[in-house]
Amino acid sequence: MKSTKVFAFIGYALWILNPFLIFIVVFKENLHLNIGMAWMGKFHPLLLHFPIVLSILIALYFIFTPAGKITKNIEQPVLLINALMAVLVAITGLFLSKENSYADDLLTQHQWGGVAIALCSWALVIINHHYQPFQENKNQRITIGLFLLILVIVFTHKGAQLTHGVDAISMPETTNTTADTTKLKVLDSTASVYEKAVEPILLDKCVGCHGPKKVKGNLLLDSKEHILKGGKHGSVLDLSGTSSIIERIHLPIAEEKHMPPDGKPQLTPAELKILNDWISAGGDFNKKMLELNKADSLYILANSYQAPVEKNKNKANVGPDISEYNTNYCNVHYVYPGSTLIEVNFFQGSFYNREQLKKLDKIKEQIISLNMQSMPLQQEDVSIIASFKQIEKLNLNYTGLNIKALEAIKSLNKLQSLSIAGIEANANELSNLVKGTSIQNLHVWNTQIKQDQVSIVQSSKKNLLVTVGDNLDNEIIKIINPSIEQDSSIIPAHLDIPIKHVVKGTTIRYTLDGTDPDSLNSPIYKKPIRLFNNTVVKTKAFKPGWISSDIVQRNFYKSTIHPDSIVLLQLPDPKYRASGQKTLFDYELGDKNFGNAKWLGYKDANMEMVIGFNKPTAIKEIYFNALVNLGSYIFPIVSIDVMGSMDGKNYTLISKNNYPGVTDTTPKTLNETRGFSCAIGKPAPYKFYKLVATNLKKLPSWHPGKGTPAWIFVDEIFLN
């Protein structure tokens, strides 16, 4: 009893689903899929096989079994299930078609066929149930059976074509890969513009409706002959009026005559321009890519145009796998995926292996570029290379070869560019080598060939471009400066000064007495110099064949006393406070860049501080290292007062110093570090010293900041 209920339920469901099917097929255009519906669409491929098989079985059963042989009780459930499946398949199919916008007549046919099958299956259920004579009438049953059979086979096959292609069940084609390769190859080097770009565009965007499958407007665009023949409106390339192709592809998409029609994949701007330019230029089917001017927009577009078949089907159309030739030291790759032309680069001479080169023999007909730079090559390698007949670009820089070993490459008759930098060759030998070859570009830097001998090489080959490069052998240049490799400029007890030079074979000389080092008398640097007192180190590098370097000078300062406490009574400007008071006694000097956080800067107040000692200490000299950069408003310190105290409250002035300011003769761009020394005439032990450094309160009238206070910048204070 239960099963009867189920079948009754299916019967009712059909009354809902079939009207629903009709509804969606009528309002399909206005239908917007939600995620659930899209998801249901995915079940179409899964479900469809059930009703097909059932329908065919039912049809065969109607045709071949005598009427009334099997009871209605068994017939009816099968018909019910079939009708349910058919309507579900039709609904899911409509959802699926909505998602994958197949814009094709095949789809329309398949869609209406599917709806018809679903409705027929339903009708069959109703007829079988309510129309008693049908069960008895053999002719009626055979007619219905045949009708159903044809309906199912014809329209489901349309579906198969949609998914698997029009030739879904035609015989497999035999493919010849070698032929394929040559075809693609032709496309790359000697292709006509038509083959390279025009034909692929037509095949992709036009031949669907103007090809063997469908001949709209009696026009076929699938071959040269057909294009020339034109369509029902005559020639399509005719330039006497406007070519109808040019006209139609340029019409706005809303126009009825616009091609490709609205809803079909449109031409990209580049494709449009290619078609337009090619037809405007006369629609020449034989014009080769090479004949075009490389600056021509048609050439640029067509050259970079890539047929969509190559683009879309990832690996399917990529040439045979060449990864087996790739090693860590040899890179073998197609010019781009889809091309059949191969470029080869070798890397790291110390790992060079001739076997690797020999292996390339199998793909030698495809290699157009070979880079062997810095590989240790011999005669034998060259003869292997000489068998790669398609090479257009060859790099043999620094391969250790002699030009005589290159004789074999004369046979490379596609060779256009040859680089032989750093190999042994003279002009006459090279002239012989290039004679009769197709070489256009020659790079001969660092060979024995000089600029004035280029004409000798060119004499054997017209239009040969020879790049000699710069020859600076005879130019005398200045050697770089030695470097003093000591970061600190302060001498605590003693300090070692290492000096280095990066160029080997350079002599470093130095002086410690402030005089300039010379190439004869000054001591030669051998090991780090040990300093004990304030010293000016000057050093200079000398090398035969070079101009000697500049003098490098560094001042080293003795600093024997380090305070136990430092208190800044005036804080520096917040922008230039470095690490506060620590900076003044960190034994690190700032450079001329005041913004490098090594400098304390004061503008609106004097620099005022107290340095303290645990035990009373006598100081003979206080030395301020300061910056002067007039352009940046940093002027010399005007005066420094030193006061001493035992209790930190009552100070006595022990040294007052004024310093010369900027005069009219001072260069206005002055930027230097300068020392300001305060000698204490009668040194006595104090626990506290107060130091006050005064800035210039008003910048002079010539300065852009006239009237405003000047900056002072101090990075270090030395006590002795």
Place this chain on the structure above:
Amino acid sequence: MKEFLEHGLNQNRRKFLSKMSLGIGGLALGSLVAPGLFEGKTEDELFANVLPHFAPKAKRVIYLFQNGAPSQLDLFDYKPKLQSMHGEDLPASIRMGQRLTGMTANQAKFPLAGTKFNFSQHGQHGAWFSETIPHIASIADDLCIVKTMYTEAINHDPALTFFQTGAQVGNRPSMGSWISYGLGSENKNLPAFCVLLSKGKGNGQGVYSKLWNNGFLDSIHQGVQFTSGEEPVKYLSDPSFIQREDKRAMLDEIASLNEASYKEIGDPEIVAKIQQYELSYRMQMAVPEITSLQNEPESIVKMYGPDCLVPGTYAANCLLARKLSENGVRFVQLYHQGWDAHDNLPSQLEGQCKDVDQASAALVKDLKQRGLLDETLVIWGGEFGRTNYCQGALAKDNYGRDHHPRCFTIWMAGGGVKPGVHGETDDFGYNINTLPVHVHDFHATVMHLMGINHEEFTFKHLGRRYRLTDVAGNVINEIIS
């Protein structure tokens, strides 16, 4: 936390559902369309198989980034009008109320500052160069000079980030990372993307590693910083007591552990880690051989200037850049600091040019004489330009210039660009008259030269596909040869 877990699984709800909805039939179909889907390859790896989209003109890039923004008005963009109007106020009709930086926005006057330097024309296109860059002027016929670059950012960090990653905010992959991701390394013993830093004496602006960051791409695409010292790559060499065979055995063991953990967790960063170990192992052998200066003849030192022997200088980096590039590094990125001349521009500029001029020109000449220039794209330029008016007080021979994003000059050489001068700015050097080139256009063009259609080169991250050019950018066909 949720994002973290999802990231760890390389799987999130949306990805999971979108895969499930295809069902068994869908998966089978998927494997037909994309062979390798069941071999553990990701969609992105498969995607890489279709690059380059077409035959590239440039195989490698060397980008000489002039960090801090060199003054186009004192180097390339010659404006005699500024000299004749020296000291006069910038007409409001030219400025048109456009935004200025906080450093000069409050200036009462904008006195025009004509360049202090002499200019002369060079090469068959009659390009103008100032006397500060005689070497660059000498290669005028190889240069494609774009006088009409413009950008959106007005301060260094966003502008630099924009130039390097296509976005002003951080965390996007750098140009070099994109190229590494798309094209991979030519030489398996070196990273595809290398970075070299140097510093001039001029006012400097920072460079940060975010500029050569991989962003959301696998970390294998991050730029690797080289120095030209005794140890060009930091932390690369082993302690002396480790034998190479032991190292190999150790890496094999670690790799097998990592693979096991990858199978369990599925985090793509584990794969990146394995690759990085392998790369560094191979780099240990390759780097000393490639960076050695032994095979360089003395004339090379003379060409780049003797500074090229001092590690860490711009000249040394240019020489190293050539060596890396000719050994198959796709993208060599240099940064040279010190161009931010807000004051004392003439003296700062002279110093910078002394550091940069000879070596920049030498690099182009060196590539050319080896027959490599046609496949190597050299780019020279900063993140924006400098103003035609003076920042601070204007003296007869001394001035400073503020940031100017509305027009500036960069040049390129080799790699499929057409020598010549592209675009014109107005007589004041303030606005662009013809043929503007936006940063996105520049990126699109460089991608195009590398054989990549910038619109089809994407990476899906956080639910949307990203491009270097985001949603903009046009290839500038006029500068392509």
